Amino acid sequence: MPDKSLHDSIALLIDADNAPAAKIDFIISELATYGIVNIRKAYGNWTKRPLEGWKKVLHEYAIAPTQCFDLVKGKNATDMALLIDAMDILYTKQVRTFGLVSSDCDFTPLALRIREDGKQVIGFGRQNSPEPFVLACSHFIYLDEDDHDNTPQKKKEHSVSSLKQNTKLMNTLRTAVKEAADDDGWASLGPVGSHISNQGPFNHRTYGFPKLSDMFEAIDLFDIKKTKQAGRTAVRVRLRK
Numbered sequence: 001m002p003d004k005s006l007h008d009s010i011a012l013l014i015d016a017d018n019a020p021a022a023k024i025d026f027i028i029s030e031l032a033t034y035g036i037v038n039i040r041k042a043y044g045n046w047t048k049r050p051l052e053g054w055k056k057v058l059h060e061y062a063i064a065p066t067q068c069f070d071l072v073k074g075k076n077a078t079d080m081a082l083l084i085d086a087m088d089i090l091y092t093k094q095v096r097t098f099g100l101v102s103s104d105c106d107f108t109p110l111a112l113r114i115r116e117d118g119k120q121v122i123g124f125g126r127q128n129s130p131e132p133f134v135l136a137c138s139h140f141i142y143l144d145e146d147d148h149d150n151t152p153q154k155k156k157e158h159s160v161s162s163l164k165q166n167t168k169l170m171n172t173l174r175t176a177v178k179e180a181a182d183d184d185g186w187a188s189l190g191p192v193g194s195h196i197s198n199q200g201p202f203n204h205r206t207y208g209f210p211k212l213s214d215m216f217e218a219i220d221l222f223d224i225k226k227t228k229q230a231g232r233t234a235v236r237v238r239l240r241k
Contacts, residue, residue, distance in 0.1 A: 008035030008096040011089045014054075014063070015102035016044035017078050019124070021053035023143040024061055027124055030141060031099050034122060039095065041085060043068050043078045079106050086110055090117060097122060100137070105130035112136045139197070160218050163207060170221070172196055177222065177237055186225065189213055189235040213237075 010031055031037050040063040044051045047069075058065050066085070068077040089095055090113075098114050100107055103125035111121045115138060123129075123137035127144050134140045163169060176195035180187035193212050209215040213235045217224045225236045 009039070009094055010035045010037045010097040010099055011039035011086070011093065011095045012037050012041070012063075012099040013039075013082050013086055013101070014042040015078055015082055015100075015104055015107070016042045016051050016054045018103045019101040020126070020143055021057055023124070024057050024063075026143070027099065027101060028061060030124075031097075031122060034097050034120075037099070039089060039093070040064060041066055041082075043082045043085075045070055045078070079104065082107075083110055086114065090114060090119070096120065099124065101125070101143075102133075103129040105133045108133045108136045163215070163219060164221075173216075173219075173222075174239060177239055181238060185238040185241075186236045187238060189216075189237060192237060 012027070012031060028037060040061065042054055042058065042063050043066045044054065045068055046055060046065055055065075057063070066081055068081045070077070086098065086100075087110075089098075097120050099122045100111060101124040108130070111123065111133065114121050115136070120138040121136070123134065123140040124143055125133070125140070127142050129140070129142070173196065176192045177187050179195050180191035189212060196212075204210075204212045204215045207215060209218065213224065213226075216222045216237050221240055223238050223240050225238075227234050227236075
């Protein structure tokens with residue numbers, strides 16, 4: 001669950017060699033739910049043709065490019081430049097959240113180090129992003145470029161099927177509900193979401209659900225109860241008996 005303190009400052013660091021430029025609007029919009037993206041930097045060898053897509057959106061989204069020439073054939077300095085800037089920001093700036101855009105496992109130690117200082121790391125990458133990097137982030141959001149079966153119903157069917165086959169995730173959901181439940185087995189959604197977030201990287205939007213309550217409602221292993229309280233909808237969930 002994202003922190004709703006919208007005045008929190010965010011540093012967005014993009015590994016342009018390993019990230020799709022077409023998803024920048026989605027990335028910025030997603031980070032806006034966590035705070036204000038004050039620092040925006042992208043790293044890569046901008047003389048290379050594959051980065052043309054990123055060059056077209058840099059100015060539009062106020063992203064500062066950092067040139068990283070290839071020091072040795074077959075190697076680039078992008079990772080090191082991003083790492084150095086990230087540590088500089090960590091020590092010298094008032095930043096609570098880091099957005100790391102990459103599908104490169106080399107950033108796993110960086111994500112872990114940032115979290116050691118009590119900061120949160122929102123990772124963005126492709127579906128084939130290495131699991132160590134995904135798990136090192138506070139939350140990880142997939143930038144799935146594969147748009148086949150892209151109707152809302154197809155996505156929802158696929159999401160529910162994937163969720164129920166993910167034993168680790170289903171156990172996390174069940175545990176979260178049990179830990180937050182009252183004597184009757186009902187748990188408020190807020191504490192449930194917090195418990196899930198504390199267990200590892202998770203974002204319901206990854207599975208095609210705008211709200212966490214939508215995800216629980218779609219899975220037939222849970223009961224959902226919605227009530228109106230002071231003009232707002234309160235959502236409670238329990239394990240289906």
